[in-house]
Amino acid sequence: MGNCLKRSTTDDISLLRGSDSVRESSSDQLGPSPYQETLPIQAATPVYHPSPSVTRSVAQLTEEEQVKIAKRIGLIQHLPTGTYDGCKKARECVICMVEFLVGDAVRYLPCMHTYHMACIDDWLMRSLTCPSCMEPVDAALLTSYETN
Template sequence: SQEQIHVPVYHPTPSRSRLASQLTEEEQIRIAQRIGLIHHLPKGVYDPGRDGSEKKIRECVICMMDFEYGDPIRFLPCMHIYHKDCIDDWLMRSFTCPSCMEPVDAALLSSYETN
């Protein structure tokens, strides 16, 4: 068993997982593009007093933990928010919002094209 060796595992498609060393060049490019898209998503810190929209969302549906003041968060185009580490990890597996299943990349690309 190879459990002891910590090589990053990537999901070139949601049903397939590969060690970083096993990725094809095409999959490496796709993953690099995905990381680039994730880094374009707006991030911030959780501040329940700042505006009303964040008050409705009290917990990160990925880890089920309540947001605490100052937690690093990321906003998806559908306006759902998550802990930054939780959603970044999730989006490497599935490029959909865990709350509403809205595809994230389609929304991102269309928002780029309108700017």
Template sequence: MDELFVLHLNFQEDAPVYHVTPAQRRSVNQLSEEEQIKIAKRIGLIQHLPTGQYDGSKKIRECVICMLDFQIGDPVRFLPCMHIYHTKCIDDWLMRSFTCPSCLEPVEAALLSSYDDGAQ
């Protein structure tokens, strides 16, 4: 096989895969410019959500996404609705759907309204 062709195949296999919609996933190489911008904005919004470590003081003891109990020191992310999840679990979820998996509150609307409140 041609070396350049093999290199191209390996690059495509290693390319990240994103969910354009909850049911549609494509390699970053297959995304339109508009889809890439939308995903970049979503990643930026996710990074603005606060994170921490589970300290055992919360009533919530289980991540409802993976259904595993939180362990002391687990990295967690807090949503504006005050629900908490393992960081990896919720980040993956939010790349597909920008709503809280527990209460279905739109995360983006809460984030954007908090920016608007701060700007006044």
């Protein structure tokens, strides 16, 4: 997850992933090449998951699915983020199974479970549930607004 920080600076793009592994490995292997300028454009074609096991490019989405995904992006952006400060409660991101390092970009879910931002955003685009406790993120978020 070496490029967490790079992702977090590009707001929306950070949520529109799915072709990451392709992008990482291809840039690793090719290094600087004459094709460098065209590669990011291809890799940037957003891929979405209107439901967990469905993968589609933006052109294939129905209007209804587009609305659903736009709402979801908005909701995810309302979830608090931060940088890992060495807190002992969460030691490892259960999605990538890598230990948190001080300074890693993390996201906190309403149930207080913590993940790398890149890891959890990838999952939340498929399913709005906490991977650890299965708590629906949207319902919990609404409740926290009402009580605060």
